[in-house]
Every structure is written in C-alpha cells, then in structure tokens.
Amino acid sequence: MKKTKLICTQCNKTYSIERVHPRCDVCNEPLEVEKVTKGKIKAGNILKQTILDRYGDFFPFLEIDRTLSLYEGFTPLVESSQLAHELGVKRVLFKNESQNPTWSFKDRGTVVGAQHAITMGYKRIGAVSTGNMAVSVAAYGAKAGLQTFILVSAKLPAEKLTPIAVHNPILIQVDGDYWQLYFDSLEMSKRHDIYFINSDVPFRVEGSKTIAFEICEQMNFASPDYVIVPTSAGGNIRGIMKGFEEFKGSGIIKNVPKIICAQASGCAPIYTAYIRNEECITRVENPHTIAHALENPYPPSGNDVLRKIKRNGGLCVAVSDEAILQAQRELAERTGIFGQPAAAVPLAAIRKLRKEKVLSGKDTVVCIVSGSGLKYMAALEKRSFKIHTCQLENLNKFMEAML
Amino acid sequence: MKKTKLICTQCNKTYSIERVHPRCDVCNEPLEVEKVTKGKIKAGNILKQTILDRYGDFFPFLEIDRTLSLYEGFTPLVESSQLAHELGVKRVLFKNESQNPTWSFKDRGTVVGAQHAITMGYKRIGAVSTGNMAVSVAAYGAKAGLQTFILVSAKLPAEKLTPIAVHNPILIQVDGDYWQLYFDSLEMSKRHDIYFINSDVPFRVEGSKTIAFEICEQMNFASPDYVIVPTSAGGNIRGIMKGFEEFKGSGIIKNVPKIICAQASGCAPIYTAYIRNEECITRVENPHTIAHALENPYPPSGNDVLRKIKRNGGLCVAVSDEAILQAQRELAERTGIFGQPAAAVPLAAIRKLRKEKVLSGKDTVVCIVSGSGLKYMAALEKRSFKIHTCQLENLNKFMEAML
Numbered sequence: 001m002k003k004t005k006l007i008c009t010q011c012n013k014t015y016s017i018e019r020v021h022p023r024c025d026v027c028n029e030p031l032e033v034e035k036v037t038k039g040k041i042k043a044g045n046i047l048k049q050t051i052l053d054r055y056g057d058f059f060p061f062l063e064i065d066r067t068l069s070l071y072e073g074f075t076p077l078v079e080s081s082q083l084a085h086e087l088g089v090k091r092v093l094f095k096n097e098s099q100n101p102t103w104s105f106k107d108r109g110t111v112v113g114a115q116h117a118i119t120m121g122y123k124r125i126g127a128v129s130t131g132n133m134a135v136s137v138a139a140y141g142a143k144a145g146l147q148t149f150i151l152v153s154a155k156l157p158a159e160k161l162t163p164i165a166v167h168n169p170i171l172i173q174v175d176g177d178y179w180q181l182y183f184d185s186l187e188m189s190k191r192h193d194i195y196f197i198n199s200d201v202p203f204r205v206e207g208s209k210t211i212a213f214e215i216c217e218q219m220n221f222a223s224p225d226y227v228i229v230p231t232s233a234g235g236n237i238r239g240i241m242k243g244f245e246e247f248k249g250s251g252i253i254k255n256v257p258k259i260i261c262a263q264a265s266g267c268a269p270i271y272t273a274y275i276r277n278e279e280c281i282t283r284v285e286n287p288h289t290i291a292h293a294l295e296n297p298y299p300p301s302g303n304d305v306l307r308k309i310k311r312n313g314g315l316c317v318a319v320s321d322e323a324i325l326q327a328q329r330e331l332a333e334r335t336g337i338f339g340q341p342a343a344a345v346p347l348a349a350i351r352k353l354r355k356e357k358v359l360s361g362k363d364t365v366v367c368i369v370s371g372s373g374l375k376y377m378a379a380l381e382k383r384s385f386k387i388h389t390c391q392l393e394n395l396n397k398f399m400e401a402m403l
Numbered sequence: 404m405k406k407t408k409l410i411c412t413q414c415n416k417t418y419s420i421e422r423v424h425p426r427c428d429v430c431n432e433p434l435e436v437e438k439v440t441k442g443k444i445k446a447g448n449i450l451k452q453t454i455l456d457r458y459g460d461f462f463p464f465l466e467i468d469r470t471l472s473l474y475e476g477f478t479p480l481v482e483s484s485q486l487a488h489e490l491g492v493k494r495v496l497f498k499n500e501s502q503n504p505t506w507s508f509k510d511r512g513t514v515v516g517a518q519h520a521i522t523m524g525y526k527r528i529g530a531v532s533t534g535n536m537a538v539s540v541a542a543y544g545a546k547a548g549l550q551t552f553i554l555v556s557a558k559l560p561a562e563k564l565t566p567i568a569v570h571n572p573i574l575i576q577v578d579g580d581y582w583q584l585y586f587d588s589l590e591m592s593k594r595h596d597i598y599f600i601n602s603d604v605p606f607r608v609e610g611s612k613t614i615a616f617e618i619c620e621q622m623n624f625a626s627p628d629y630v631i632v633p634t635s636a637g638g639n640i641r642g643i644m645k646g647f648e649e650f651k652g653s654g655i656i657k658n659v660p661k662i663i664c665a666q667a668s669g670c671a672p673i674y675t676a677y678i679r680n681e682e683c684i685t686r687v688e689n690p691h692t693i694a695h696a697l698e699n700p701y702p703p704s705g706n707d708v709l710r711k712i713k714r715n716g717g718l719c720v721a722v723s724d725e726a727i728l729q730a731q732r733e734l735a736e737r738t739g740i741f742g743q744p745a746a747a748v749p750l751a752a753i754r755k756l757r758k759e760k761v762l763s764g765k766d767t768v769v770c771i772v773s774g775s776g777l778k779y780m781a782a783l784e785k786r787s788f789k790i791h792t793c794q795l796e797n798l799n800k801f802m803e804a805m806l
Contacts (some may be wrong), residue, residue, distance in 0.1 A: 046450060047449060047480075047617055047620045047621050070479065071481060076504070077450075077474075078473055082548065096474075098506075099503065100502065101739065102741070124806075139735075140739055142735065142736050143737075147806075149802065151798075154792065161788070162783050163741065163776070163780075165789075165790060166735040166741050166783065170791070170805055171790050172791040172802075173791065173792045174794075175792065175794050175795060176794060181798075184795070184798060187799075191799070192802055192803065214450055217450050217451070218450050218451060329569070332569040332570050332571070333570060334545065335473075336505075336570060338505070372775075373566070373569065374566065374775065385564070385568035386568075387564060387574050387576060388573070388574065388575040389557065389575070390575055390576070390577055390578065391577075391578050392579025392583060395554075395575075395577055395579075395587060395591070399552065399575075400595065402552075
C-alpha cells in the first residue's frame with residue numbers, strides 16, 4: 001500500500017490504511033481514505049484498462065490484481081435534449097450504471113474492496129445486503145475464487161435470492177434485526193477473518209469516486225452544475241463527492257458540482273435530518289418505498305452525507321413513489337434506459353426541484369442511474385401496458401390504421 | 404453514404420447501398436455491404452466515442468447522428484484461467500455482451516440499422532422478434548423519438564413483453580405463423596415506410612462487426628484460434644466473421660480466427676445441414692430449447708452461415724439443454740458472469756469439442772456471451788440453490804461451522 005491513512009470523517013482521528021473496521025473507535029462515524037491531491041489520469045485504451053489502471057494515482061494500491069476485475073465502470077453518459085426541454089433545464093445527462101458487470105454501480109466499490117481484501121491477505125469476503133450489493137459481491141467472490149459470505153434478511157423474496165445464488169456464495173438468510181446484523185458483521189469480520197465489503201467501508205466508497213472521474217472526462221472537464229445521486233446507505237454519494245474533490249485538488253477540474261442527495265419519501269432519513277437542520281439522522285421506523293434499493297432506515301453513512309452536503313453546498317430532496325414510477329417510465333420512454341425504481345429517483349428529483357425553482361433553466365444536471373430495471377420487474381406488475389393483438393391476415397390493415 | 408454497394412452473399416448480384424430490402428431479388432439470399440479493405444481504427448477516448456466513431460472507416464455513413472446512440476459496445480473481454488484449466492484449453496475468454504444498454508449484443512446492430520434508417524429519411528422503425536432484438540429496437544426507437552413497431556408472437560409470455568413495453572413502442576402480438584410474419588414485414592416495410600431492423604438486414608449485420616473489432620483490440624491484434632458464437636437467425640455470426648475479415652483485409656490483424664457456429668440441439672438447423680454436408684438448411688419442425696433466444700426454426704441467414712463457415716474453415720456444433728444449463732451455472736460460478744442460457748452455449752460447446760478432440764490444449768478460445776441472465780429468470784426456476792437459514796443470535800456459531 002502507498003503511504004496514506006484512514007481518517008475519521010467526523011473527528012479526524014487517523015488510522016492505518018490497513019485497518020479493515022470501517023468506523024472510528026472514538027465517535028463511531030465512518031472512516032475514509034486520505035484525499036489524493038496530486039493525481040493524473042493514466043492515458044490508454046479503455047478496452048484494455050480497468051478503473052484501477054486508469055485512475056491508479058487515486059488509489060493507495062502499489063500493485064493491482066487484474067484478475068479480480070470484471071471490467072466494471074466506464075459506463076455511458078447519455079444526454080436527453082427532449083427531457084431537458086420537458087423539464088426546463090439546460091441539459092440533462094444520465095450516467096448509466098446499469099451497464100456494469102452485475103448491472104449496478106456496486107461493482108465499482110466491490111472490485112476496490114476486493115483489491116484491498118486481497119492486498120491484506122484475506123481469503124474470505126462478505127456482504128450484508130438485500131440487493132445490488134449482494135449480487136455484486138457474490139459475482140466478484142466467484143471470479144476471485146474467494147469464500148464468499150452473503151448475509152440477507154430472512155424476509156427476502158425468492159426473486160431477489162436467485163441472482164445472488166447463481167454465483168454460489170455461502171448465502172445465509174438471517175432471522176433478526178437487519179441493522180443489528182450489520183453491526184454483528186463488523187464483529188464477525190475480526191473473528192472469522194472475513195472482509196465484509198459493506199456499503200460504508202472506505203474502499204467501497206473509493207470505488208464510487210470513479211463515477212465522478214468518468215463524468216469529468218465525458219464532459220471534457222467542465223463540471224455540471226448538479227449531480228443527483230439516489231441515496232440509501234450513503235457510500236456511493238460520499239465517493240462521488242470525494243472523486244470530484246480529488247480531481248479539483250489535482251487541478252484536473254476547476255469546480256466541484258453541487259451534489260444532490262435524493263431519497264424516496266417512504267425512507268428518507270438523510271433528507272429529514274437535512275430539512276430539520278439536524279446534525280444526525282434518526283432511524284426511520286417503517287420504511288416503505290417501491291425503490292427497495294433505497295430502503296435503508298438508518299444509513300451507516302447518513303451523518304457524514306449531511307456533513308458533506310453542507311460543505312459541498314448541495315442539498316437533499318425526497319420524492320414520492322408515484323413520482324418515482326412516473327420517472328422510471330419517462331426514462332424508459334424518452335432515453336431508452338430502463339432503470340430500476342431507485343435509478344429513476346434523480347429524474348423525479350429534477351422535476352420537483354425545478355417546480356420549486358431550486359433548479360433553473362440554466363442548469364446542467366447529471367443523474368446517476370444506479371441499476372437495471374430487470375432487477376426488479378415486480379415494480380411494473382401493477383402497470384398496464386398498451387399491447388395490441390391482431391390476426392396475421394389482418395396485420396396490414398391494422399398497421400395502416402396506426403400510421 | 405459513401406460510395407459502396409450491397410452484394411448478394413450467394414450470387415454476387417449488386418444493389419444500391421440505399422436499398423432497404425435485405426434479400427436478393429434473384430436468389431432470395433441475404434445481401435451484405437461490400438467489404439472494407441482500407442480501414443483504420445480512429446484513436447480516441449472510448450468514454451467519449453461511439454462504435455460508429457471509433458470504427459467509422461468500416462461503415463458507409465458520411466455523417467453520424469450521435470443522438471441515436473446509447474453508447475453500445477466496448478464490452479469487456481474477461482479471461483478465466485480456472486475454466487481454461489478445467490476445460491483443458493490454453494486460454495478461454497468471454498466477450499460479455501450483457502453489458503450493453505439493453506443487456507444483449509443486439510444494441511450494436513440496432514444503432515447501425517437506426518443510423519441507416521435515419522440516413523435514408525425513415526421516420527419509422529420496427530422489428531419482428533420475440534426477445535433481445537425487440538427490446539433493443541424499442542429502446543433505440545424511444546431514444547430517437549421514432550415511431551416504433553414491434554411485432555411479436557401471440558404466444559409470448561408477459562414476462563417477455565414487459566421489458567419491450569416499458570419503452571412504449573407500438574407493440575403488436577400477431578396471431579399466425581411467425582416465419583410468415585417475418586416475410587410479411589418485408590412487404591410492410593415498403594408499403595408503410597417502416598425500416599424493419601430485423602436480424603438479417605445488412606446494417607444490423609454491420610453492427611456485429613464491432614464485436615470482432617473490439618476482440619482484436621483487446622487481444623493486442625493477436626487473433627484467438629477460435630471464436631464461438633451462439634447462433635439463431637445468423638446475423639451476428641455473419642457480422643463477426645465479416646469484422647475479422649475486414650481487419651485482416653486492412654492489415655490490422657494477420658489471421659482470421661476459426662469461427663464456430665454453436666446451436667442448441669433442440670433447434671439446430673444450421674448444425675444439421677453442416678453435418679449432413681448440405682448447402683441449404685431445412686426448417687426445424689418442433690423447435691424446443693431452454694435457450695429461447697436460439698429458437699429460430701428457419702434462420703434467414705442460415706444458408707449464408709453455412710457458406711461462410713466453409714470458407715472460414717470453422718465448424719458447427721450443437722449442445723443439449725442439460726449441457727447449456729450446466730454451462731450457465733459454471734459461467735456464473737467461475738467467472739462471475741450471469742448469462743442467459745443462449746449465452747452459455749459457447750462454453751458448453753468448448754466442453755463438447757474438447758472431448759471430441761476438435762479443440763486442443765494449445766487453443767485460445769473466445770466465447771460470445773450474448774445477453775444477461777436477468778432476461779430469462781424462468782430458466783432457473785427448476786434449479787434448487789443451497790440457501791441457509793439462521794437466527795441472528797446463532798449466526799456466529801453457524802458461521803464458524805462454515806469456515
């Protein structure tokens with residue numbers, strides 16, 4: 001590992017970069033890797049690079065094990081002038097994370113976490129997750145040939161278990177408090193030498209930096225005004241902010257965009273604390289949203305997201321399930337991108353913030369499309385689609401009437 | 404359009420590059436765009452290029468409408484030394500087409516077809532398809548804001564309709580012979596000014612060339628010994644062969660790899676004709692395979708695939724559903740890639756061909772992973788997965804027993 005350290009995001013206490021426990025012993029807030037302020041992008045053909053190759057200056061590894069990679073990242077940034085027009089903003093662009101190896105942004109953090117685990121000599125990895133992260137860690141564990149423990153809630157339906165199980169991890173449905181399970185996993189990590197690449201571990205957060213790095217490249221180093229991130233545990237939005245800050249610190253971009261933390265109204269602990277001007281989040285008692293990927297009632301990085309949003313000058317927003325489903329539909333119908341409900345939250349947020357005049361017609365906005373709509377088809381069960389039926393011999397006439 | 408032409412793949416009769424009808428008026432065999440023999444790769448940052456930018460020399464367009472693109476292609480080539488060892492070949496690599504915008508290889512051909520349609524002044528596109536292609540054309544139609552007609556079989560189950568319907572095309576379930584429907588679509592194309600980007604249209608085939616181009620770049624221009632392509636209608640394998648040939652003709656690579664046409668035993672018209680040493684395929688009467696994406700009983704490019712495989716020096720193979728499902732499992736468990744059943748056919752083919760000593764321990768083999776496993780979860784319904792259950796308070800002991 002390069003000479004660097006972990007720093008507490010609240011009290012600034014420092015720790016060895018080799019530490020695996022992700023939280024501060026003093027204040028129990030998440031740690032993060034010290035910021036890089038002298039990095040450069042490594043030129044090269046992306047068809048033959050991994051994110052750890054191209055942005056290697058911004059990671060503390062001295063050596064990269066490329067066999068861990070499934071070639072995550074380097075996802076498209078798709079512009080929609082039609083939606084910009086409809087929403088009344090200058091430009092709107094979608095960072096399509098559904099084109100990752102397991103079809104969500106999680107793969108970026110998983111590969112960086114796996115790299116840290118391997119560097120530290122671990123032979124076992126794990127995750128406490130109910131969705132995208134569980135699938136991602138199971139897939140990367142399979143690729144690396146590591147013993148992989150996936151701990152999920154006992155309530156998880158079969159449709160969510162299968163995409164995890166196909167990679168053959170040790171998959172355990174745990175009956176009990178899910179939040180307690182997260183803390184227990186930190187203990188088990190020590191006791192059983194398992195590197196849990198959970199949502200808030202510093203090296204998973206490091207992986208999310210690359211979303212910011214790529215947006216900078218794709219926008220020719222002219223930052224957008226806003227980047228909207230659907231936020232659950234909080235690790236992804238922390239990483240994206242850190243990425244922009246490191247590129248600014250390194251002189252690669254001039255401005256850090258304002259970051260918008262977007263949540264679902266049915267589970268919005270960070271938004272609620274933000275609106276109340278509180279410094280700490282409060283646990284949501286009965287989380288319920290169609291955007292299941294955002295259904296974390298007590299985000300482990302919640303307080304740090306609050307701190308970082310204040311420092312960044314960004315804001316928080318929450319949108320209803322109705323608005324989320326409408327946005328999912330608009331995204332698919334206008335841009336051709338079929339995102340999971342959580343992935344449509346930023347688009348719903350634009351509509352709300354534009355109505356409230358927080359966003360203006362001069363703004364360029366990037367939305368993070370966090371994962372594929374194929375991951376949660378049940379969200380569409382209640383929608384009725386217009387599907388015509390016709391006999392082959394009548395098809396010509398039928399089509400004529402359609403033109 | 405650049406000065407070039409369409410040529411019949413059988414009788415060499417030539418046609419204008421502006422022609423939309425994909426088949427020869429004389430022999431009814433598929434047409435193809437004249438081969439390019441003086442092309443170069445355009446250097447540039449792939450984060451900001453489309454496949455039509457980077458490989459523009461190999462396409463006949465004078466101008467590219469980049470708003471048609473969802474940034475398809477540039478997919479990973481993932482190596483598995485473990486599988487190579489287990490299979491007894493030198494190297495095995497997987498071209499992971501599930502990381503495309505609609506999670507299958509179809510997006511490459513769709514964008515090229517849409518570009519031709521736009522160039523020719525069409526305002527309507529369409530497809531006759533039951534799966535990946537329907538989804539892809541619906542998505543690109545939405546992005547381009549074109550009226551989009553998707554004609555599917557009346558038998559298509561709801562789970563396959565929804566991912567098409569989310570993009571809001573004019574979706575018609577047609578009751579009647581599916582093969583007749585394909586031919587009727589050619590007529591409707593003329594009558595209603597609809598550009599059907601079906602599986603064998605020359606410009607869809609052109610899109611598949613980019614799979615070959617990228618493999619060449621990713622392997623540092625040293626061709627593999629074999630490329631195995633799961634084959635249904637036959638457009639994709641034709642395009643891949645053409646791509647390698649054009650790179651060879653342009654002096655970019657020295658050798659064209661041998662191409663293996665891989666089918667499912669339950670629907671293997673090309674394989675059957677190959678084994679019988681016949682020049683034309685025969686329609687399969689009762690196609691039935693778990694790899695639904697390969698269930699085309701009378702592939703429109705079938706005869707041309709036979710011709711091209713002979714010229715190329717490659718071969719055909721068919722594998723059982725049992726072998727396909729085993730390969731799907733191995734792929735997910737060894738490489739972390741969860742492919743749809745059709746996508747696992749090449750891996751099943753390696754096992755069979757190695758056993759038959761067609762492949763040797765000296766061979767480097769590339770498998771085309773055609774689409775995402777999320778597209779057809781029903782294939783896994785009968786599999787039983789090992790899923791543990793445990794009370795939270797017993798978790799520590801439980802895990803200890805697992806180590």
